[in-house]
Amino acid sequence: MTLFNFNSKSNTNNWRIVNDVVMGGRSNGEFTINKNGNGLFKGYVSLENNGGFSMLQYTFDTKDVSRFSKTIIKLKGDGKTYQFRIKTNDSDYYSYIKPFTTNGEWQLIEIPFNTMHPAFRGRKLDAPNYPGKQVELIAFLIGNKKNEAFKLEIDKIILK
Template identity: 55%
Template sequence: MMTELILFDFNRETDINEWRVVNDGVMGGLSEGSIRLNSDGHAVFSGSISLKNNGGFSSVRHRYKTKEVSGYSKVMLRVKGDGKKYQFRIKSNRYDRHSYIGEFTTSGDWETIEIDFSKMYPAFRGRTLDISNYPGAQLEEIAFLIGNKKAEDFKLLIDSISLR
C-alpha cells in the first residue's frame, strides 16, 4: 500500500483556473457558486442555492489525465465548512455519466474527513444506480457538490485533497 497521493494542496500560489463551476443552470436552475483562493491560500467554494426553476445544486470540478489509484483505499479531505452536508465525487472516466459519491457533513471547524472508496456509491442526477460502488482503480475527475433540497447560502474552505 502506498502512503499518500496528494491530489490538491491549496496555497497562495495555486492555479485554480482548471477548477470548473457547474451550477444547476445547466438544467434551468438559478443557483450560483464560485471558487476562489482566499488570502490564506485556501480554496473557497461558496455561493447560494436556489430551488427556483427546479434548481438546487452547485458544484466545482477538476479533471485529470487518468490517475492510477489502485494502491489507495480512501479519500482524505482537509476542509472547514459551515455545518452543511456536501458531496465529494469521483469519476473513474470523465465520459461516464455517473459519479461515485461520498457524503460528509462539516462541523464549522477545520477537520479531516475520511471517505472509504468502498462506501462511495454510484449516482446520476440524484438517483443511486444499481452498480458496484467505486472500484478504486483509476480517477479522471474529482468534484465537490452541495444540493440539500433547500435554498441556502454555503461556504466550504478546502485545504487539501489526498488519497491514502
C-alpha cells in the first residue's frame, strides 16, 4: 500500500508543519515539493525559549493496515537523526515513534510496526508498541537537543 508517492504535481494540502513555536520555541521548518518532485522538509531547530523540534505531519482518512507489518520510506537526509511517527487516531495525545539516522545518500528506511514505541512529549509511555491495526497520521520529527539546520528529502512512503 502506498501512503504517499511524491511528484511535481503532488497535492500536499494534508501535509503541515508543527514547530515548537506552539510552546514558545523558535524553530522554523518548512515543506515544499522540490524541482525533482520530492517532498522537502527543511529548516532550523532552535533550543531558544525551551524549543527544540520541528515536525512534518500528514493526516488522512483511517487506513486499515492490519495486513502489513512495516513502513518503508525512500528518502535522502543530511546525516542527522529523525523520528518517524504514527498515530492510530489523529486525536490521540501520543504517537508511536521510531528514530532513524540518515547518511546523506538515498536510503530505504524500513520500520517494523512492532518496533515503534508509544511516546508523549519525548517521554516513552508504559504501554504496548504499535499494534499495526489502523493509521490516520504519519509524521517526521527532528529534535536532537541541539541547534541545527536540517534537510530531509522524501520520495515515497509505503507499507509492506
